[in-house]
Amino acid sequence: MGSQLGTLFRVSTFGESHGVALGCVVDGCPPGVTMCQNLIQTFLDRRRPGQNEFTTQRAELDICEILSGVENEVTLGTPIAILVRNQDKKSSDYNDINQIFRPGHADYTTFKKYGTAASSGGGRASARETIGRVAAAAVAKAYVQTLLPQVDVIAWVDRIGHVQAQVDLNSVTLSNVEASSIRCPDEIAAANMMSEIKSAKNKGDSLGGVICCVAKNIPSGLGEPVFDKLEADLAKAMMSLPAARSFEIGEGWASTFLKGSENNDAYFLDKESNIITRSNRSGGIQGGISNGMPIFIRVGFKPVSTIFKQQNTVTKDFKEIQFTPTSGRHDPCVLPRAVPLIESMFWLVIADHLLRQISLNHKFLAEIQNNL
């Protein structure tokens, strides 16, 4: 029951990191959306490891296959199942750590939850689980842009360790981000980040940091006023990513230091007499509902738990032990690969709230179609 997300655009993911396959089923995607294997593969390729020296060398191609819900490159309106088979299952890589509860990992809590030892390599707790999310997000994006072609979602690495980038969220583009091998569009900061990552890697250590994400041209009216506030569903979506530790909407943490007179975004009329705000400290949401301005968030990630240093822990037969992993395939810094994950979760939340608003307010669909 914990493997489903969304009320109307509902995604179910399945698969263990060292099992047969991973994937998703998307139920609720409207018919008539252009869709094909290639489009989903492009999304998956962005999250794929082994792309450069900064990511884990688990060398899987992660080729996806659409099993259902698409015919002649168009969605049918029925469940879309997408499959990625595991190929590089070197469980032996994990033999030396299979007898212990690794600090920071979910081995112990998984054991306590299910009453069985976690399957090798992390099972559902592995970052490979996000394959299903990313595949589903490719569908979500295609659907949203069918109705709202101008919507875009762009994430980037904003900080790694203590190296802070300077990025203008109004002008940053997806190609700026992708031009950087660590997905930081501030070239100077990116260079410093890379050097920090190399240094950490050499020491067998790992780094955390922050990813920013902005969604542009989201229509006003998305989100619900109570539990399913847009920022609440975004928070859940982002905090469900492995290693996420903090979430902010708009100026977030910084706004907690401000006074109301400093923080409120005053309303104005633009040239077409649409209501806008000039400042956007709220991050495009009031009372849980989008106001038409850019929505931006920050997500903090802890340093990856896998390090190649000696640590204290406990074995699965409850003995204290000191251990130092000597092998295993892990990023010293998860941030660059988390960028497409953040975007993916954002698309999933938008697609769901778009469908919800269409079903609730029967004038909304015509309004957004008229704006095209």
Add this chain to the structure above:
Amino acid sequence: MGSQLGTLFRVSTFGESHGVALGCVVDGCPPGVTMCQNLIQTFLDRRRPGQNEFTTQRAELDICEILSGVENEVTLGTPIAILVRNQDKKSSDYNDINQIFRPGHADYTTFKKYGTAASSGGGRASARETIGRVAAAAVAKAYVQTLLPQVDVIAWVDRIGHVQAQVDLNSVTLSNVEASSIRCPDEIAAANMMSEIKSAKNKGDSLGGVICCVAKNIPSGLGEPVFDKLEADLAKAMMSLPAARSFEIGEGWASTFLKGSENNDAYFLDKESNIITRSNRSGGIQGGISNGMPIFIRVGFKPVSTIFKQQNTVTKDFKEIQFTPTSGRHDPCVLPRAVPLIESMFWLVIADHLLRQISLNHKFLAEIQNNL
């Protein structure tokens, strides 16, 4: 559809701030839990405004009535409906602001969502909506403590504006918090906070800040490994509160600056050979699942949007205007009253995940009962 929370312990809230009544229906609470009007009223009294000079003077008693699901002071296992009637509906207080979209408020986004002007005084966007949540949380706490009497959830004001309290999360108690009229157990900081609030109030301005919350003696095994991670559901619950802008689990933001070797919590055995961690930077959760250590979170709140200073905005007939509210009942700082809201949302999340774990792992119930 946006007014429900929880998978198995499901809460529905209803009610507009200036309508007939507010309340909730709790569906899924097991039978046999001791419950009465008085117990719920005690919870509601903690969130009630008008208690001292630091809170809004809207003087409502907010008396609740249990409509169903309880007989002879015990839950029946059927839906528990709880009602609070609105008494102090001075809509005239809002006449001067009823023609404009107030900056920072949900007036404009509500209008865009529903296609109708927001009802007076905020409707569902008002903080009065939280009455239903708090009433439901009284039921949630009673249920959880029936199974796990040692579980406790304690929140407090940790910062207001720039005034930071020093509070030890291991020793803080509910009575420490309640002893402070602004619910900050650090007496010196509390005094400074009060002086800041008075100063802001005198200037017609408002303040934000941070609330911390710790949950103790939560059994390991609560939470799901993918979308419904315990921290993800906590993030959603907290970010669904009015004015919440940021969320952190454990060391959260701070941990994003650390290296893996600094951040991992090593496992040890305690005297009874239970697995514990000595440090607790993760905040009691790995991979979305509780590990038995204290769970702690931080929630940042923006300054209240209602200020008594001149602001630019737009009228409901789309004309730019400057306005200065001259009346209305609002806290200059929402933090003290948000403390019981944070606790309430925490109890709701725990109750839901406790039921989920009981249904999934059929050995879990006997295990926690044996630990009593």
Add this chain to the structure above:
Amino acid sequence: MGSQLGTLFRVSTFGESHGVALGCVVDGCPPGVTMCQNLIQTFLDRRRPGQNEFTTQRAELDICEILSGVENEVTLGTPIAILVRNQDKKSSDYNDINQIFRPGHADYTTFKKYGTAASSGGGRASARETIGRVAAAAVAKAYVQTLLPQVDVIAWVDRIGHVQAQVDLNSVTLSNVEASSIRCPDEIAAANMMSEIKSAKNKGDSLGGVICCVAKNIPSGLGEPVFDKLEADLAKAMMSLPAARSFEIGEGWASTFLKGSENNDAYFLDKESNIITRSNRSGGIQGGISNGMPIFIRVGFKPVSTIFKQQNTVTKDFKEIQFTPTSGRHDPCVLPRAVPLIESMFWLVIADHLLRQISLNHKFLAEIQNNL
């Protein structure tokens, strides 16, 4: 969790038959639907007991109150809570039967489910629970007819015991039905039914029978192809009514005796070149999806379990006993009062599937609006 119905038009009911109040919360009704207390009361008055000699004499007015979600006689798009207080709670009427498990009633199964003795008079198992459903259905009908004013749902008593009415489902009207005190529009059959009911009542016995229901002008495209077939959701809705024992869609049972060549409804074009079928043995649904023809169903009800004859049973302290109830307020035949319940459940299912189709097929809304 078992007190909710609907995916997008979601109804939660609450309340015990001898508790403080009963009611419902409707979450998901779009904004802008004309709604008032009077409209709901009219619905509730049709299900009210004590209206003539054929119904139980429990003399409650069942006055409803709208608590939320409606302002100035229009829905806001927020949850609509509706309350009916219990007034005539003569629990003493039930004293003589409170110590036994009544045959045919839910006393024993409720005890086994919840581990506590059932509350007096039936609790959630009482037919009074349907108050919440009927109130919600008033909202559902108003919403559906806002979009589709020509849709109508008409139910009637088709058989009581062995007395079968002859009713033409194409010409029957709501006023035909309401003109009959037992809601059977075939006057001759109605007279015979009344005489059967009086006879059963005099003998302290009870009768079952069948209700038919037809829904006209339902647009094609409602329903889902797999689990949530329109007839499957109708079946669930109807079989969730107290005493319902059988369900048929279209020719139902009769069609199981036919050959395919006798049963298939051939397609034709009408004068406007719309696709129709001339026969309608399928009852307006193929593959779970409406085809635009009238949808009709039959629901069989067992005879009411409360009879005033000696019966064997077991006491709540597990002793065999013979008993004969001497008092209590119960219909000898539930059918006439079940007519508005059947209609209510039908409206709830239509409202939900209408919203679902609007959210799935983005051309559907414009299509049905163009047909007006």
Add this chain to the structure above:
Amino acid sequence: MGSQLGTLFRVSTFGESHGVALGCVVDGCPPGVTMCQNLIQTFLDRRRPGQNEFTTQRAELDICEILSGVENEVTLGTPIAILVRNQDKKSSDYNDINQIFRPGHADYTTFKKYGTAASSGGGRASARETIGRVAAAAVAKAYVQTLLPQVDVIAWVDRIGHVQAQVDLNSVTLSNVEASSIRCPDEIAAANMMSEIKSAKNKGDSLGGVICCVAKNIPSGLGEPVFDKLEADLAKAMMSLPAARSFEIGEGWASTFLKGSENNDAYFLDKESNIITRSNRSGGIQGGISNGMPIFIRVGFKPVSTIFKQQNTVTKDFKEIQFTPTSGRHDPCVLPRAVPLIESMFWLVIADHLLRQISLNHKFLAEIQNNL
């Protein structure tokens, strides 16, 4: 959203009849249940076509593959994805009928729902969709019998056309049923049924009929008192099967002719002082909740829509036409193959309600474990 069933034991199915693959994801199955490919294959083999002269000759092996959620032949507690690839996709078989809306089929309603022509061969409306249900039911049965090994569910063909079998529901066994090539354990009736089927087949016609199903040793306490009554969820589950037209619980239709004094099942004590009923006209359920007696249902199926006789219909470009299908692979009578489908849906409903009762009544699990 219409492809999911169950609240806690949640099944999602996917796949078109002529697409790449069909399958399911089961979310909510507890960990520790013995499970393997072979066990699921055995279930699937029972629904497989082409087994004898009475079923369609579409010769697919329908080999399943477990993709996730199972390790070392034990469930992990995570989503179990099961895949069956389509092999025998002779779409050309359907060329002659691909341009028309076939009477009785979902071609037309699918077109109206999704706004696109139905995919060849039925898409989601095909009986091949039930592959996912049957695979999921294999998991459901294994889970239920882990807790309640004595529970059994047995369905059989009770009537075909006008040929009625005589079967004693107390003594019938699964092997009795499987011994008959048309799954009717009454040998004489079976012979007559086979002759009827051959006759219909020779005429290019089809037959309907009735399937009975009994579930034994279901513990009391399963089901919910309001919308999710056990018989309501069974009705939905069964009416969601292709061609199902009627549903009865217990004596169902027959009980609508009885008087209360004839229909009530009196309670008695058995030798171990457990409460039982001797008659069981209610079919083991009162007020939506199981009472421990056998639960039995009847499901009526219409004759299959595919016949090889001339019929009137309309083409997809809206012209009236007469057509006679000359090829295609279809059963003249779906009943024998629907037997495992009925059992499958029953297992899914039991598994879900078992989990729900475990989560609601915290004494229930210990009670049923003590009864072993």
